[in-house]
Amino acid sequence: MDQSGRPAERERETELPNKSVVPISLASVKLACSQCSLHELCLSEGLSKEELAKLDSLVGARRKLRRQQNLYRAGEPFEALYAVRTGFFKTDILLEDGRDQVTGFQMAGEILGMDGIGTEVHSCNAVALEDSEVCVIPFAQLEQLSREIQALQHNFHKVMSRELVRDQGLMMLLGTMRAEERLAAFLLNMSQRFTSRGYSPAEFHLRMTREEIGSYLGLKLETVSRAFSRFQEEGYIAVQQKHIRLLDAAGLKKLLKHPPR
Amino acid sequence: MDQSGRPAERERETELPNKSVVPISLASVKLACSQCSLHELCLSEGLSKEELAKLDSLVGARRKLRRQQNLYRAGEPFEALYAVRTGFFKTDILLEDGRDQVTGFQMAGEILGMDGIGTEVHSCNAVALEDSEVCVIPFAQLEQLSREIQALQHNFHKVMSRELVRDQGLMMLLGTMRAEERLAAFLLNMSQRFTSRGYSPAEFHLRMTREEIGSYLGLKLETVSRAFSRFQEEGYIAVQQKHIRLLDAAGLKKLLKHPPR
DNA sequence: CTGCCGCTTTGATCCATGTCAATACGATAT
DNA sequence: ATATCGTATTGACATGGATCAAAGCGGCAG
Numbered sequence: 012m013d014q015s016g017r018p019a020e021r022e023r024e025t026e027l028p029n030k031s032v033v034p035i036s037l038a039s040v041k042l043a044c045s046q047c048s049l050h051e052l053c054l055s056e057g058l059s060k061e062e063l064a065k066l067d068s069l070v071g072a073r074r075k076l077r078r079q080q081n082l083y084r085a086g087e088p089f090e091a092l093y094a095v096r097t098g099f100f101k102t103d104i105l106l107e108d109g110r111d112q113v114t115g116f117q118m119a120g121e122i123l124g125m126d127g128i129g130t131e132v133h134s135c136n137a138v139a140l141e142d143s144e145v146c147v148i149p150f151a152q153l154e155q156l157s158r159e160i161q162a163l164q165h166n167f168h169k170v171m172s173r174e175l176v177r178d179q180g181l182m183m184l185l186g187t188m189r190a191e192e193r194l195a196a197f198l199l200n201m202s203q204r205f206t207s208r209g210y211s212p213a214e215f216h217l218r219m220t221r222e223e224i225g226s227y228l229g230l231k232l233e234t235v236s237r238a239f240s241r242f243q244e245e246g247y248i249a250v251q252q253k254h255i256r257l258l259d260a261a262g263l264k265k266l267l268k269h270p271p272r
Numbered sequence: 273m274d275q276s277g278r279p280a281e282r283e284r285e286t287e288l289p290n291k292s293v294v295p296i297s298l299a300s301v302k303l304a305c306s307q308c309s310l311h312e313l314c315l316s317e318g319l320s321k322e323e324l325a326k327l328d329s330l331v332g333a334r335r336k337l338r339r340q341q342n343l344y345r346a347g348e349p350f351e352a353l354y355a356v357r358t359g360f361f362k363t364d365i366l367l368e369d370g371r372d373q374v375t376g377f378q379m380a381g382e383i384l385g386m387d388g389i390g391t392e393v394h395s396c397n398a399v400a401l402e403d404s405e406v407c408v409i410p411f412a413q414l415e416q417l418s419r420e421i422q423a424l425q426h427n428f429h430k431v432m433s434r435e436l437v438r439d440q441g442l443m444m445l446l447g448t449m450r451a452e453e454r455l456a457a458f459l460l461n462m463s464q465r466f467t468s469r470g471y472s473p474a475e476f477h478l479r480m481t482r483e484e485i486g487s488y489l490g491l492k493l494e495t496v497s498r499a500f501s502r503f504q505e506e507g508y509i510a511v512q513q514k515h516i517r518l519l520d521a522a523g524l525k526k527l528l529k530h531p532p533r
Numbered sequence: 534c535t536g537c538c539g540c541t542t543t544g545a546t547c548c549a550t551g552t553c554a555a556t557a558c559g560a561t562a563t
Numbered sequence: 564a565t566a567t568c569g570t571a572t573t574g575a576c577a578t579g580g581a582t583c584a585a586a587g588c589g590g591c592a593g
Contacts, residue, residue, distance in 0.1 A: 450549075450550090451549075451550070491550080491551090492550075492551060492552080494550090494551080494552085494553095495549090495550060495551075498550095513558085513559080
């Protein structure tokens, strides 16, 4: 809601200056795909040196976003994909009657914007949940280049396909799982994604509110809160606000495999 | 379950011979993309004559499936996409604990199999709900050709993107809608898809059971049945088994826009 | 410090949908 | 016809999660 650019709650690890000039030295250096640490997650996996150079020239612009800023909004013309470099995003859809739903959370190395390809218009909103940075990938040029570079083409197709499979998993969750199973699945998924980015598998900081988690999982925020409390009572996790420690990941997994009914 | 090839219930409009030899004359004629009536829905939209010819040579094989036969199964290696020529399919996922969910219904002109691109393995099952026929599109060759034909490349990207958007809509449905809204959305979607294929917007035959509808919508079959009965009482539809007549589509739409709460 | 604001937790109650069970229906086989 | 089988409808009841409401907590501004 707050679009003022002044974060209501400051995040420790992602401080940005309040005004124009960039103080963090790294941010001013032009870092291209060829040097990007997100290699394997992103579109550049398996490309040769020369191919990477071409991709570098395509992925020119960067864009910084403050917490709560929109990367794009539903209805805006689609022009580019975005690769998350740093930070954390959510995508959501708003119905006319006011109901809305979070359709995903995206972190470093993940691609945003593919919803717009089919209609040339974005179908959802993408919002930074903390100060973030993305690589802008003009889509026409990506198609152009992926006609030249087979590996790039295939990477892109893989990214889209994996997104389809992710969505199937989410449908499964929304269609068949109870509240606690949903939250367990969510926590395990978060843990796995933090882990694959080199962070601790057992301890992490959630960037989203209980309401956003609930919206994503098809639950009300109170239900999410209760499930957190329950998991804490059971000794599966330790909760302190948005800070989560997984004490018994195996226990959570068991919850998924052996539903109460 | 019945893989015997003998349909348990025969569908009127899609009779196939019980044994080998093909009696229907058309079926033996090689119909290529260039003559296919599904043009606009499929990958061939907007291609030049020469380009269509190339696509024709790629989409060589056809495959016929009887009711209840699998087009592919979760876990099988991914090799090709399939374009539905005639008939009706469902895709579903089965969890280890026995729970399963229908993730989609596909009709003529729609593409199946994209879930397998990312991992080289199919992530769901595709089952014919009536005797059906698909075009087999070997994926490696499709990538090859879409590097040569820009329009084909773009069509393919659009198809995948639209699938992502469809999934978002389904998440919205599963995450925020009540039972009757879900069924209303389902019926309106079916009507729209039949309509765009030249069938009656107001009268159609559902190929799936109440249980399959329920699985797709995240509901139990009893709830689906009750919602059908309720809609009939309200005068929105006339139901006779799987035969549906929409008497008041506007009424159903209103249900969606103005939810009870 | 004090007050405000957004977020979270917790409790009490309600209701939509799930569950369980009986019956009906339509198609096919005998 | 009669039996059978899968599917669909309907009723009675149970329950998980939503709703409504009240504190609690932590960060920030003044």
